[in-house]
Amino acid sequence: MSIPIAKARGFERLGKSHIVFTTTRFITWGNPMKKEYSRQDVRKYTNLTQNKATSPCVLRISLIILLWEYFFFVEFLNFFYLVYILV
């Protein structure tokens, strides 16, 4: 699996695999690595991490990683910033 552990653990703590799935699809859409995650992949990964305790700190880090990925690595958003800066 390619999803960073901290990221998935954070969402696993929410206890809803469908949130993990939705979020993963959300990340994948703009992921520069362009990996495709299937529902089975996410289920498997959720099962791997579901018994591990997750501290609030890890959860926060997970969310920061998610926001960082989404706002700084989505190429089209960079294009948006470009237009805002240079127009």
Place this chain on the structure above:
Amino acid sequence: MVFDGIIISFIVGFLRKGNLRALAQLKLKWGWIFPLLLVVELAIFMLQNDYKFLGQVSGYIYIVVYVVGLLFLFMNRNNPGFTLILIGVFLNFLVMVINGGRMPVSLEAAAILDPEYIKVLKESLYAKHTMLTSSTYLGFLGDVIPITDPYPRTQIISIGDIVMNIGIFFFIQHLMVQHPVAKRSEYTPVSIKGGEKR
């Protein structure tokens, strides 16, 4: 006119039955630099009136930002529309660089805007704008074109903005309609006969 070209292009793209799939495949060289430049620019917008030194050098910082932007566009010129965007940005850059790093704004054209904007422009530093005066060079390349009714957003734009937005339009149309990923069928056939190509 910051995002007008993008929004209009998305609407036209959807009307042409385009999709957003190719946006996820977009790969721009050095694209990561723009979030950082955005932070720098917004910081200057907020602080340039509070710190005199920053206000004095802000014009030079805007020039550096534009030089980086032009280099980025040149490196990515193989993307459809980027040459037009490059020309548009260069026109804005040209008028800014010979007028101290700020975009001249015609007060006559700005009369269609909120009077508060003109007041702020006269009395302090506002974003990267400055007043267009008789001593301004190449004033026709500044923000001199008023856009108002029936266009839904009242604003003043430059010739460079128009050229840039045309380039943006072509770029997004390419991504939404003409890009191989956009043309690709969303669903793979359930069964494929032996030897048959997809």
